[in-house]
Amino acid sequence: MNPLRLPATLDALEEIGNYVIEAARQAGLDQKASYALRLAVDEIATNVITHGYEEAGTKGDITIVGEITDAALTVTLTDQGVPFDPLSHRLPEEDDLALPLEERQIGGLGIMLVINGVDAFSYRYENGSNLNVFAMNRRSFP
């Protein structure tokens, strides 16, 4: 699939969601898998937009690309914002203390929705870019 590159603002979430739905359709994922993938990507994209750029006071783009193989649909989100590992919960101390209790719980909740929903998720920081990679297994046809 062709990559989609957008300014990393909350307005991008709708187009990102549509891209994932289309990728899931092309890969033949069922409704439940398609929804889970869309949710996972939305959660991470939201983190990129709010933590990676907005809170840092910078602007940039976010890129999404889907790749379909026999085995799986893989969706990769790339951005050049602040290095942010969603799996780490390593927030700077002052920020952590400043967050109300509900915020902290919800932060973990969003990540839980990601991990529980998709078949594989990984994060890495490479050459100045955050890469968030989601994979959903395709159903094997007899």
Added chain:
Amino acid sequence: MAFDAQLKMTGPVAKITLTGSLDAASAPQFKEVIEQAAAQTPEKVVLFMEKLDFLASAGLRVLIFAKQKMGAGVDIYVVGSQGPVLGTLEMSGFHHSVYIQDSWAEA
């Protein structure tokens, strides 16, 4: 689908009908409607979710906000949520904080 939240007061009951996708982009709009409902000091809040096709954690955060804003004595009902949306609510433990129902009957 574009998000919408419509508030209607029926006596002391605040009814909010949600449509479309609720995530970080649309959550502020939902929060504003919750504030409007809270200003009416309702005894109950009913969220109709039959037409809500997507719910992300930003939407869950507004539900927590609603619970705090309305106060401990105000029960919140979630009516008609569809499969994956209901799944998210249950996975997140919200069935402990709000009443999840298939339908709403006027008392």
